[in-house]
Amino acid sequence: MNILLLGSGGRESALSWKMSQSPKCENLFIAPGNAGTSAYGTNVALGINDFEAIKTFCLDHKIDTLFPGSEDPLVNGIYDFFKADAALQHITIVGPSKLGAALEGSKDFAKEFMKRHHIPTAAYETFNTQNFEDGLRYLDQHTTPIVLKADGLAAGKGVVITSDKEEAKRVFTSMIKKAQFGAAGSKVVVEQFLTGIELSVFAFTDGENYVLLPEAKDYKRIGEGDSGPNTGGMGAISPVPFAQGDFMKKVIEQVVDPTIKGLKEENIIYQGFVFFGLINVGGDPYVIEYNCRMGDPETEVVMPRLENDLLDLIEKMKEGKLDEVTVQHSANAACTVMLVAGGYPEAYRKGDAISGLEDVKNSIVFHAGTTAKEGAVLSNGGRVLAVTSYGSDINEALQTSYESLKALHFDNMNFRKDIGYEFK
Numbered sequence: 536m537n538i539l540l541l542g543s544g545g546r547e548s549a550l551s552w553k554m555s556q557s558p559k560c561e562n563l564f565i566a567p568g569n570a571g572t573s574a575y576g577t578n579v580a581l582g583i584n585d586f587e588a589i590k591t592f593c594l595d596h597k598i599d600t601l602f603p604g605s606e607d608p609l610v611n612g613i614y615d616f617f618k619a620d621a622a623l624q625h626i627t628i629v630g631p632s633k634l635g636a637a638l639e640g641s642k643d644f645a646k647e648f649m650k651r652h653h654i655p656t657a658a659y660e661t662f663n664t665q666n667f668e669d670g671l672r673y674l675d676q677h678t679t680p681i682v683l684k685a686d687g688l689a690a691g692k693g694v695v696i697t698s699d700k701e702e703a704k705r706v707f708t709s710m711i712k713k714a715q716f717g718a719a720g721s722k723v724v725v726e727q728f729l730t731g732i733e734l735s736v737f738a739f740t741d742g743e744n745y746v747l748l749p750e751a752k753d754y755k756r757i758g759e760g761d762s763g764p765n766t767g768g769m770g771a772i773s774p775v776p777f778a779q780g781d782f783m784k785k786v787i788e789q790v791v792d793p794t795i796k797g798l799k800e801e802n803i804i805y806q807g808f809v810f811f812g813l814i815n816v817g818g819d820p821y822v823i824e825y826n827c828r829m830g831d832p833e834t835e836v837v838m839p840r841l842e843n844d845l846l847d848l849i850e851k852m853k854e855g856k857l858d859e860v861t862v863q864h865s866a867n868a869a870c871t872v873m874l875v876a877g878g879y880p881e882a883y884r885k886g887d888a889i890s891g892l893e894d895v896k897n898s899i900v901f902h903a904g905t906t907a908k909e910g911a912v913l914s915n916g917g918r919v920l921a922v923t924s925y926g927s928d929i930n931e932a933l934q935t936s937y938e939s940l941k942a943l944h945f946d947n948m949n950f951r952k953d954i955g956y957e958f959k
C-alpha cells in the first residue's frame with residue numbers, strides 16, 4: 536500500500552509506527568509529520584487542509600490510501616473532495632464523508648442523531664441568535680453545574696462548565712453573539728451535567744460491520760487529581776478496568792450498535808474510526824461526544840495494544856469485510872505519559888532542545904510537538920513527547936514510563952505524575 540497520513544501529533548507518530556510494521560506497507564508518507572515520524576516513513580511539507588496540494592501529491596506518488604489523522608480535513612470534506620474527482624475516486628479514505636464527520640464537527644448534529652437513535656446522552660437544548668432570549672431564561676431555570684458547548688470545532692475550547700449562573704449567561708451570550716470561538720459560536724448546546732468516570736471507546740467500521748479496538752482512558756486536565764484547565768490530553772491508559780462485562784455489553788447494545796446502524800439507515804457514508812467519548816454514570820454509559828478519528832493520546836496506547844496488522848484492517852474496511860476480522864488485544868496493559876511545554880495549555884515556548892531520546896530503552900517515545908533542525912530535535916508544540924510503556928498491568932506500565940522519562944529533558948518540561956491514579 537502507498538499511504539499518505541495527514542497530521543503531526545503523537546497520534547500520527549503511533550499510527551505511522553504501527554503501519555510501518557506491516558508487510559503491506561510499501562510507502563508511507565506523513566504530512567507534515569514531526570521529528571519522530573521520519574523514523575517510520577517520509578515526512579512531506581503539505582498542509583492538512585490544502586486539498587489541492589494533497590491531490591497533486593497523491594497523483595504524483597500513486598497514493599492508494601489517504602488517512603486523515605485529525606478531524607479538520609474530514610470535517611472540511613476531504614472525503615467528498617476526493618470522491619468528486621475522477622482522478623482521485625479510486626483512493627481509499629480512512630475516514631467518513633463530510634456529513635459523517637459532522638458527528639464531531641457539530642455538537643447539535645450529534646445530539647440530534649443520538650436523539651433519533653435513542654442513544655443515551657445528557658439532556659439538552661440548542662439555542663441560536665433567534666431564540667437567544669429563551670436561552671437566557673432556560674439557563675435561569677437550569678440546575679447547576681451547567682454545560683455549555685459551542686456548536687462547531689473549537690479545538691477543545693468549546694466546552695464551558697460552570698456552577699455560576701451569571702457566568703453561564705455571560706459565556707452563553709459571548710458564544711452566540713460575539714462568536715468567541717470563531718464559526719463555532721453560532722449555535723450553543725446547553726446540557727445536563729453528568730457525573731462519572733470517562734472513557735474512550737473506538738469502533739472501526741466499513742459502514743456495515745465494525746470491530747472494537749482496545750478502549751482507553753485519557754487524562755484531560757493539566758494538573759494532578761484532574762485539576763486546572765483542559766488540555767489535549769496529558770496521558771492515557773489501556774485497558775480501562777471497568778470496561779468489561781455488563782458495562783461493555785451496554786456500551787455495545789445501547790451506543791455502538793445503534794450508532795453504526797443509524798449511520799447506515801441515514802445513508803451517511805462512513806468508513807473509518809468512530810471515537811465514542813463516554814461517561815460511566817452509575818454503571819450506565821452516556822455519550823459525551825463523538826469524534827470521527829482516533830484520539831490523542833489514546834492512540835499512543837491503543838496502537839501498541841492492537842495486535843492485528845492495521846493495514847489489513849484498512850483493506851478489510853475498504854472491501855466491506857470487517858465481519859471477517861477478529862481484533863486481538865494484547866494481554867499487556869499500556870500507558871502513555873505526555874511531556875508538555877511549561878505553560879501549556881496557555882502560552883508556552885517552542886524551540887527548546889530535547890535531550891536523552893536515545894537513552895530510553897524500555898519505553899516507546901512517540902514524538903508529538905517536535906521538529907528536526909540541524910541534527911537536533913526541538914520542541915515545537917504544547918504536547919512534546921508521549922512516553923508509552925507496556926506492563927503486565929497498568930501499574931507496571933506506569934512505573935516503566937515514569938522511570939524512562941527521567942532520561943528525557945527540555946527546558947520547563949512538565950508532566951502529570953498521577954496518570955492512572957484511580958486504578959492503582
Ligand code: AMP
Pocket residue numbers: 657682684691694696726727728729730733755812823824
Ligand atoms: P467535549 O469537547 O464534548 O468532549 O467536552 C470536553 C469535556 O467536558 C469532556 O471530556 C468532559 O470532561 C466534559 N463534559 C462535556 N460534557 C459534559 C457533561 N454533559 N457532563 C459532564 N462533563 C461534561
Ligand code: GLY
Pocket residue numbers: 753767768826829830831832833
Ligand atoms: N483525547 C481526546 C481527543 O483526542 O479528542
